[in-house]
Every structure is written in C-alpha cells, then in structure tokens.
Amino acid sequence: MPYPYTPPDYYLLDELLSDEHKIIRSAVRDWVDRSVMPVIEEAAQNHEFPLRFIRELGELGAFGPFIPEKYGGAGMDHIAYGVIMTELERGDSAIRSAASVQTSLVMYPIYTFGSEEQKRKYLPKLASGELIGCFGLTEPNHGSDPGSMETRIRDMGDHYLLNGAKMWITNSPIADIAVVWAKDDDGKVRGLIAEKGMKGFSAPETRNKWSLRASVTGELVFDNVKIPKENILPGIKGLKGPLMCLNSARYGIAWGAVGAATDCYNTALQYSLERKQFDQPIASFQLQQKKLAEALTEITKAQLLVWRLGVLKNQGKATPAQISMAKRNNVEMALKVARETRQILGAMGITGDFPMMRHMMNLESVITYEGTHDVHLLITGADITGINAFGIKAKNR
Amino acid sequence: MKILVCISNVPDTTTKIKLTADQSAVDLANVQWIINPWDELALTRALELKETSGGKIEKVTVMTVGTQSAEPTMRKALAIGADDAIRVNAEPQDAYFTAQQIAHALKDEHYDIILCGIESSDYNGSAMGNMLSEFMELPAVSSVSNIEIDGDQVKVNREIPGGYEVVEPELPFVAVVQKGIAKEPRIPSMRGIMMARRKPLKVVEPAEAEALTEFVRYEPPKPKAACKMVDADNVEELVELLHNEAKII
Numbered sequence: 001m002p003y004p005y006t007p008p009d010y011y012l013l014d015e016l017l018s019d020e021h022k023i024i025r026s027a028v029r030d031w032v033d034r035s036v037m038p039v040i041e042e043a044a045q046n047h048e049f050p051l052r053f054i055r056e057l058g059e060l061g062a063f064g065p066f067i068p069e070k071y072g073g074a075g076m077d078h079i080a081y082g083v084i085m086t087e088l089e090r091g092d093s094a095i096r097s098a099a100s101v102q103t104s105l106v107m108y109p110i111y112t113f114g115s116e117e118q119k120r121k122y123l124p125k126l127a128s129g130e131l132i133g134c135f136g137l138t139e140p141n142h143g144s145d146p147g148s149m150e151t152r153i154r155d156m157g158d159h160y161l162l163n164g165a166k167m168w169i170t171n172s173p174i175a176d177i178a179v180v181w182a183k184d185d186d187g188k189v190r191g192l193i194a195e196k197g198m199k200g201f202s203a204p205e206t207r208n209k210w211s212l213r214a215s216v217t218g219e220l221v222f223d224n225v226k227i228p229k230e231n232i233l234p235g236i237k238g239l240k241g242p243l244m245c246l247n248s249a250r251y252g253i254a255w256g257a258v259g260a261a262t263d264c265y266n267t268a269l270q271y272s273l274e275r276k277q278f279d280q281p282i283a284s285f286q287l288q289q290k291k292l293a294e295a296l297t298e299i300t301k302a303q304l305l306v307w308r309l310g311v312l313k314n315q316g317k318a319t320p321a322q323i324s325m326a327k328r329n330n331v332e333m334a335l336k337v338a339r340e341t342r343q344i345l346g347a348m349g350i351t352g353d354f355p356m357m358r359h360m361m362n363l364e365s366v367i368t369y370e371g372t373h374d375v376h377l378l379i380t381g382a383d384i385t386g387i388n389a390f391g392i393k394a395k396n397r
Numbered sequence: 398m399k400i401l402v403c404i405s406n407v408p409d410t411t412t413k414i415k416l417t418a419d420q421s422a423v424d425l426a427n428v429q430w431i432i433n434p435w436d437e438l439a440l441t442r443a444l445e446l447k448e449t450s451g452g453k454i455e456k457v458t459v460m461t462v463g464t465q466s467a468e469p470t471m472r473k474a475l476a477i478g479a480d481d482a483i484r485v486n487a488e489p490q491d492a493y494f495t496a497q498q499i500a501h502a503l504k505d506e507h508y509d510i511i512l513c514g515i516e517s518s519d520y521n522g523s524a525m526g527n528m529l530s531e532f533m534e535l536p537a538v539s540s541v542s543n544i545e546i547d548g549d550q551v552k553v554n555r556e557i558p559g560g561y562e563v564v565e566p567e568l569p570f571v572a573v574v575q576k577g578i579a580k581e582p583r584i585p586s587m588r589g590i591m592m593a594r595r596k597p598l599k600v601v602e603p604a605e606a607e608a609l610t611e612f613v614r615y616e617p618p619k620p621k622a623a624c625k626m627v628d629a630d631n632v633e634e635l636v637e638l639l640h641n642e643a644k645i646i
Contacts, residue, residue: 019472023590
C-alpha cells in the first residue's frame with residue numbers, strides 16, 4: 001500500500017451518513033487494509049482468488065448485510081450495503097464482485113423468491129461463507145438478451161430435468177450452489193437452485209482474463225441434471241426475477257465503483273505532491289491539477305448520486321432506470337479516473353506498485369457485466385421516451 | 398469477575414492536524430474519531446480473557462469521559478464485543494480531570510480488573526491510568542504487556558529493561574497496558590454493529606472536578622530545513638561545515 005487511504009469527501013457527505021454507517025465503513029476499510037491490500041496485487045498478477053476471503057467476508061458480515069438477522073444477515077439498510085461495496089471495491093473489484101454475487105444474486109433471490117425451507121437451508125450458510133453461491137443467467141448466445149435463453153427445465157413428474165449452459169459466471173468453479181434461470185415447458189423463466197455434485201452439472205473455469213484476475217470466473221454446464229422440485233424458487237415466474245436480482249447487484253456496483261475511483265485519486269494526489277520535476281512537485285503543474293480537479297469533481301458527483309439513490313432505495317422508491325443511470329455513470333467515471341490518474345504517475349503508473357492499472361483492467365469487466373454500458377443507456381432512453389430501442393424483436397414485443 | 402476498559406475518543410491517526418487561527422486549539426472540523434489504539438488493544442485482550450474464562454468473567458464494560466460526540470466510538474467498542482458502556486457526560490480536560498470523573502462514576506461499582514491504555518494518541522499524556530488507581534485507592538501495574546487469569550489468580554507481565562517481570566496483583570487493580578497486550582485490534586462484524594444498537598450505554602453526569610493543567614497555545618513543528626549535500630570525497634568541507642556552521646564539533 002503506497003499511501004495511507006484518505007478518500008475525498010469534498011461535499012461533506014459524511015454528514016449525511018449515520019454514525020452506524022461510519023462504523024460499518026471503518027470496519028470494512030480496516031479489513032481491506034489488513035487482509036486485502038497486502039496480497040491483492042500478487043493475487044491479481046497470479047490470476048488467483050484467495051479463498052480465505054470468502055470465510056473472512058462471511059465473518060465480517062459482508063454477505064447479505066440487508067438480509068434479516070433471522071436468516072444470518074445483519075438486517076442493515078441499503079446505504080450500509082452501498083458503503084460496504086465502496087470499501088470492498090477500493091481493495092479490488094474482484095472482492096466486491098464476490099460479495100455482490102453472494103448477496104444480490106444468490107441470497108437476495110432465495111430470500112425474495114424462495115420457500116421458507118429454502119431460506120432456512122441456504123441463507124445462514126451463505127451469510128457465513130460456509131456455502132459459496134453463483135448466479136446463472138447469461139448464456140453463450142444470449143448476453144444482453146437473456147429473454148431468449150436456451151436453458152430449459154422439463155417437468156418429469158417428480159423432478160425437473162435441466163439442460164443448457166451458462167457463461168461468464170463469477171465464482172462458478174468454486175461455488176457450492178448456483179441460482180439458475182431456465183425456461184419451463186410453458187416457456188416461462190423459472191429460478192432454481194442447482195447443487196454441485198448433482199450428476200451432469202459441471203463448472204469449468206474461464207482462464208486468461210485480463211480483467212478481474214483476482215476473481216474466479218467460469219461456466220455452468222447442465223447435461224440432463226435432475227433437479228428436485230423443492231429446488232425451484234416458488235415465488236417468481238418470468239424474466240422479472242433475474243432482473244430484480246440484477247437491480248440489487250447494479251445498485252451495489254454503482255457504490256462500489258466510487259471506491260475504485262477514490263483509491264486511484266488518493267494515490268495520484270499524494271504521488272503528485274511528492275514527485276518532483278523541474279525542481280517542483282508535479283502537482284504544481286496545471287495539466288496535473290486539471291486531471292486531479294476533474295477526477296475529484298466526477299467522484300463527488302458520483303458520491304452524491306449513490307447517496308441519493310440509497311435514500312430512495314431505503315424508501316422503496318429507487319426505480320430500475322435510476323439504478324441503471326447510477327451504475328452506468330459511476331463505472332464510466334471510475335474507469336476514466338483510473339486512466340487519467342494513471343497518467344499522473346507516468347511510467348510508475350503501469351507497475352503493480354500502484355493500483356491504477358489493476359482497477360482500470362477490472363473496470364473493463366465492471367462496465368460490461370450486469371448490463372453493458374450501452375444497454376444501460378438504452379434503459380434510460382426507453383424510460384424517458386417510452387420507446388424500447390433494444391432491437392427489432394424487443395420493439396415488437 | 399468483571400473487567401472495565403477505559404476508552405479515549407481520539408482523532409484517527411491519519412488525520413492531518415490543523416490548528417485554529419489563533420493557535421489556541423486544534424481545529425476538529427471533519428476529523429474522524431477512533432478508539433485510542435492502546436485502549437482498543439486493551440479491549441481486545443479483555444474480550445479474549447472473557448471468551449476463554451469459561452463463564453468466569455461475566456462482563457466487559459467500556460467507559461469514557463466525553464460528550465455526546467464520543468458515542469459513535471463507544472458504539473464501536475460495543476460492536477467489537479463489549480457488553481455495556483458508561484459515558485461520563487463531560488468534555489475531558491486533562492488526565493487529572495478524567496481520572497477524577499472515572500473514579501467518581503465508579504464509586505458504587507465493582508470491577509475486578511480495570512484496563513487503561515498507557516497513553517492516548519492525541520495528547521500522549523501517559524498519566525490517567527496511574528492517577529485513576531490513586532483516586533480509587535487500588536494497586537496499579539504499569540507497562541503491562543500480558544494478562545493471564547489462572548484460577549483465582551491474575552498474572553500480569555510487566556515490561557522492564559531487558560525483559561519482563563511477572564506480577565500477581567491483588568484484585569481489584571488497575572492495569573496500565575501497552576501495545577503487546579493483544580496482537581491486533583478486532584474488527585467489528587456487521588452483525589456486531591447491529592447488536593451494539595441494543596446494548597446498554599449509560600450516561601452519567603460529571604462530578605465537580607478541576608483540571609490542573611491548561612492548554613495555552615499550540616505550535617506546529619517547524620518545517621524541515623533545507624538539506625545541504627556534500628560530496629562523499631570532500632571530507633574537509635564536511636568537517637568545516639560541522640564545525641563552523643552546525644557547530645557540533
């Protein structure tokens with residue numbers, strides 16, 4: 001860790017957080033400082049996810065913070081969830097991704113759509129990190145258009161038969177369970193819980209990524225997998241189910257991206273005050289100040305955006321389109337901040353001694369997953385015009 | 398058996414300290430507050446002792462002298478695992494004042510072990526713990542780097558030059574602890590933070606007490622003087638500068 005982490009709070013947003021939110025923030029920040037920062041660069045370089053993070057995130061309570069205590073969560077509000085995501089992504093998008101998936105894409109659907117039995121069986125173990133979960137929606141032929149998914153479940157009387165393949169699945173190779181979305185005999189999208197060890201279920205790893213290198217990514221392959229009927233999520237039918245999960249995850253990403261950006265900004269500001277050229281700190285040059293001032297402006301706007309979104313989410317008023325706008329804006333902001341602040345460090349900025357390149361490469365995934373940058377713009381476009389521009393088929397729906 | 402841990406509410410150690418315009422006080426605007434690092438380690442050790450005591454230690458209480466603004470720090474101590482908290486509602490002035498307030502608030506309470514950090518990271522006065530033992534008329538052990546409970550006996554390691562001595566103080570006693578007391582402070586879990594909401598935090602009004610010291614003025618350290626470089630081969634110039642300019646030889 002080259003510099004102490006003192007993130008900017010230019011508009012005194014701390015005054016809008018409760019004391020509890022600040023305790024949450026300092027706890028997660030301390031964990032990141034102690035557990036993540038000493039090893040994350042090496043983990044990313046080696047393309048490895050340190051598995052101990054799962055147990056430690058569970059002990060910290062970063063899995064399912066808004067899930068009620070009786071199911072192993074902490075019963076916190078959505079701003080607390082956002083604050084946790086920001087601190088984790090300051091460490092690395094891989095760590096935030098692990099917590100996002102477990103919380104928003106696995107625990108959230110089981111809590112929201114699951115039976116009481118499913119909640120009791122899975123949620124406490126997912127909260128503690130004893131079980132790792134993953135989420136299967138995207139397919140090799142269907143990314144932005146999940147409604148055309150090919151994965152199917154066939155009713156066999158006393159069980160379902162699952163066939164199909166999912167791709168780009170965070171944590172699939174190490175997961176114990178997968179929340180999978182598949183179409184039933186009526187063509188309706190259903191959610192189900194597949195368990196590792198079920199015959200015909202495999203999860204090969206996707207290697208050679210240039211991004212999220214400290215995160216495990218893979219596929220889910222289902223070849224006539226027998227799914228007991230009690231593993232179907234009873235509370236939802238249709239594409240709305242996975243989209244509600246994505247909403248929760250995108251909300252967390254909008255907060256998380258701020259952490260990656262503030263890590264880059266904090267590093268560049270301190271470096272620019274120390275590094276001298278022409279006998280003066282490079283921070284004294286206008287072109288460096290421009291980069292820093294613009295980065296801080298964009299970070300401050302992003303902080304305000306997610307804080308307001310958090311208030312709306314706590315009130316149950318945050319719309320999917322508002323969440324799309326924040327996810328899109330904040331991830332692009334973070335990516336630009338990473339690129340610009342990398343330049344302030346000159347050649348040093350490309351080394352693993354500083355975090356910019358790692359964040360920048362990670363953010364290329366973050367700007368693509370959970371709805372691509374383009375798709376989020378179309379969501380806003382559809383919201384303001386009332387006209388869906390996703391494609392001819394979508395238009396005619 | 399009960400343990401009390403005295404907690405000081407101090408600025409985060411990464412805070413850039415600024416002074417007010419007249420230099421009569423520290424500008425506390427936008428300062429993040431934390432548990433004094435020595436006190437946080439003392440709390441960690443107290444919780445370790447409780448957890449391994451097989452029920453013998455019934456509770457760990459944290460206590461501070463501070464205004465309402467110190468409550469988040471106390472809530473954090475509760476989130477880390479303390480069972481309850483006491484806050485004496487007064488602005489701490491100096492060690493004498495603070496020790497008097499704690500002694501007064503504990504007049505009708507009984508704790509077997511009272512832990513105080515050896516100093517606080519704001520003013521580093523290193524006086525409160527020993528003053529407290531004097532006011533409470535209790536034995537004190539200073540520079541404590543370990544505490545073990547063995548049956549009814551408490552064994553305390555006290556750092557001395559070249560090693561440590563093992564002391565078996567009579568209970569109750571005050572232990573003034575230093576950094577080796579616990580490996581690293583505990584990080585509160587999210588569930589701990591939520592549980593802290595429901596734990597008791599008692600506020601007691603301060604006693605009549607005086608401070609014996611007064612902060613008159615603060616001065617930031619002078620900026621470092623420019624460094625003069627001397628060629629490694631030029632010993633004569635070095636000696637000349639040390640003799641005539643630095644006047645140290």
